[in-house]
Amino acid sequence: MIELEDVAYSYGGAELFSGxxxxxxxxxxxxxxxxxxxxxxxxxxxxxxxxxATSGHVTLFEQDAARLDRDQVAxxxxxxxxxxxDCQFLDHLTMRDNVALPLTVSGRSSAFSADLDDLLAWVxxxxxxxxxxxxxxxxxxxxAALARAVIMSPDVIIAxxxxxxxxxxxxxxxxxxxxxxxxxxxxxxxxxxxxxLIRAAKSQVSSRVLRLKxxxxxxxGAEL
Amino acid sequence: MKRLISEATGMVIxxxxxxxxxxxxxxxARLTVFTAAAMAFLSxxxxxxxxxTDRLADQxxxxxxxxxxxxxxxxxxQAEAQVAAALRVLETTxxxxxxxxxTDAEQRELLAPWFGPDxxxxxxxxxxxxxxxxxxxxxxxxxxxxxxxxxxxxxxxxDHTRWREPLVDAASRLRLLGWxxxxxxxxxTGTMITLAAQSALAANAQVIRVMxxxxxxxxxxxxxxxxxxxxRALAGALIGAILAGIAILTLPSADTTGGFLTGLGFRGxxxxxxxxxxxxxxxxxxxxxxAAALRVLxxxx
Numbered sequence: 015m016i017e018l019e020d021v022a023y024s025y026g027g028a029e030l031f032s033g034x035x036x037x038x039x040x041x042x043x044x045x046x047x048x049x050x051x052x053x054x055x056x057x058x059x060x061x062x063x064x065x066x067a068t069s070g071h072v073t074l075f076e077q078d079a080a081r082l083d084r085d086q087v088a089x090x091x092x093x094x095x096x097x098x099x100d101c102q103f104l105d106h107l108t109m110r111d112n113v114a115l116p117l118t119v120s121g122r123s124s125a126f127s128a129d130l131d132d133l134l135a136w137v138x139x140x141x142x143x144x145x146x147x148x149x150x151x152x153x154x155x156x157x158a159a160l161a162r163a164v165i166m167s168p169d170v171i172i173a174x175x176x177x178x179x180x181x182x183x184x185x186x187x188x189x190x191x192x193x194x195x196x197x198x199x200x201x202x203x204x205x206x207x208x209x210x211l212i213r214a215a216k217s218q219v220s221s222r223v224l225r226l227k228x229x230x231x232x233x234x235g236a237e238l
Numbered sequence: 239m240k241r242l243i244s245e246a247t248g249m250v251i252x253x254x255x256x257x258x259x260x261x262x263x264x265x266x267a268r269l270t271v272f273t274a275a276a277m278a279f280l281s282x283x284x285x286x287x288x289x290x291t292d293r294l295a296d297q298x299x300x301x302x303x304x305x306x307x308x309x310x311x312x313x314x315x316q317a318e319a320q321v322a323a324a325l326r327v328l329e330t331t332x333x334x335x336x337x338x339x340x341t342d343a344e345q346r347e348l349l350a351p352w353f354g355p356d357x358x359x360x361x362x363x364x365x366x367x368x369x370x371x372x373x374x375x376x377x378x379x380x381x382x383x384x385x386x387x388x389x390x391x392x393x394x395x396x397d398h399t400r401w402r403e404p405l406v407d408a409a410s411r412l413r414l415l416g417w418x419x420x421x422x423x424x425x426x427t428g429t430m431i432t433l434a435a436q437s438a439l440a441a442n443a444q445v446i447r448v449m450x451x452x453x454x455x456x457x458x459x460x461x462x463x464x465x466x467x468x469x470r471a472l473a474g475a476l477i478g479a480i481l482a483g484i485a486i487l488t489l490p491s492a493d494t495t496g497g498f499l500t501g502l503g504f505r506g507x508x509x510x511x512x513x514x515x516x517x518x519x520x521x522x523x524x525x526x527x528x529a530a531a532l533r534v535l536x537x538x539x
Binding site for chain 1: 255256262444445447448449451452453455456458
């Protein structure tokens with residue numbers, strides 16, 4: 015599905031990581047952890063085609079990421095739902111329109127309007143559907159970002175520190191949604207430095223924890 | 239080409255979903271509408287100038303081409319006889335519709351702007367003038383000159399070629415300048431709309447990033463901006479063209495006072511240009527914004 019093979023990434027002459035390999039199999043659940051500045055976000059961006067590796071091979075759905083043009087990357091992103099720590103909404107659109115944005119840009123908005131209401135209900139945001147993003151709390155925004163990430167029914171969901179700005183209770187709720195998606199067959203990759211979240215997940219779902227440290231990707235040990 | 243036609247059709251049919259993704263930006267909106275309105279206003283006047291000079295060139299060419307003058311320079315005692323001889327020659331010349339000698343009063347009137355109204359024409363050695371009006375076929379200038387030389391030694395035929403050609407040439411150049419002015423105005427419109435579009439694209443870098451994140455193709459993002467700028471330019475140009483049309487309508491009528499400026503305006507089907515100019519500016523805005531959007535999206539990737 016998504017595969018990184020002997021990948022290196024340099025920025026401004028400095029190598030962030032090298033010799034990194036990762037394979038996201040269909041239906042798998044991965045956590046990516048590591049200290050701040052280790053390159054977790056960069057690694058995620060390589061996984062959804064926003065950045066290109068300095069060397070090595072990144073394969074997205076059996077296609078070489080380096081050979082994709084901008085429109086092909088756009089088509090690829092419709093198969094990968096992304097949740098950012100800062101959510102990244104369009105502040106002039108209502109939450110309903112923001113969540114529906116992936117449908118809108120792919121020309122399918124009207125066909126999925128019923129699904130949109132169900133999805134907003136699933137993340138508990140039906141009442142907030144007509145509010146603007148700045149009117150929502152951090153947790154509500156994260157759940158809306160998750161709804162936007164899954165509305166196209168993507169094969170893979172990538173979340174970058176999704177619980178970074180929200181309280182523990184809301185983190186648990188978001189985790190439950192991610193686990194539910196995984197049980198529906200979606201591949202999940204979550205970057206987080208929240209070890210409690212990882213521990214909570216391990217008791218509910220079979221997951222693999224990877225640590226990005228000292229420019230290498232390692233399997234996390236028994237401390238988790 | 240097929241893609242361009244599809245996008246242009248999209249402009250007409252509209253893609254409000256795409257346009258709604260981009261927040262309205264007041265400054266660039268006002269700038270585009272004002273620029274398009276001002277440029278359409280100027281274009282209409284440049285066009286009116288061009289069409290007026292076109293008509294003027296035709297008028298000078300046809301009016302002067304159908305008249306000639308015979309100037310008779312002879313001693314006072316022979317002047318009348320030579321005038322009569324010249325008129326007899328003209329009466330038998332094919333292609334001459336009419337000919338008549340100007341009276342002293344008419345000659346005095348012609349010279350009045352330079353010498354004043356009290357010029358003693360009868361006491362000064364001023365040549366006598368005969369006005370010749372041609373038929374539509376015209377006469378043989380060379381043949382008439384030869385006959386006059388033989389029968390009226392003091393007569394000189396002036397068919398106005400010397401005067402007409404520079405006038406028609408000047409009018410043609412004015413017409414050309416009018417079209418150049420229109421081309422420059424359209425070019426400047428394209429440039430200003432490009433700058434406004436680039437400014438809007440730069441201001442919406444985060445919007446573009448989010449749209450890309452959720453799988454928007456470059457064409458979709460560009461369309462959101464292109465439609466907005468094209469519609470604004472079209473609306474502004476329509477306002478400018480209507481205002482220019484009203485201004486032209488309020489100019490004094492050519493029939494009452496005559497002259498060049500009073501002939502500035504449109505006649506008959508020429509008024510359709512008032513619709514063509516906004517459409518032209520809309521087309522320029524479409525291509526300018528599209529090129530700017532695709533360039534910025536390429537640079538931002």
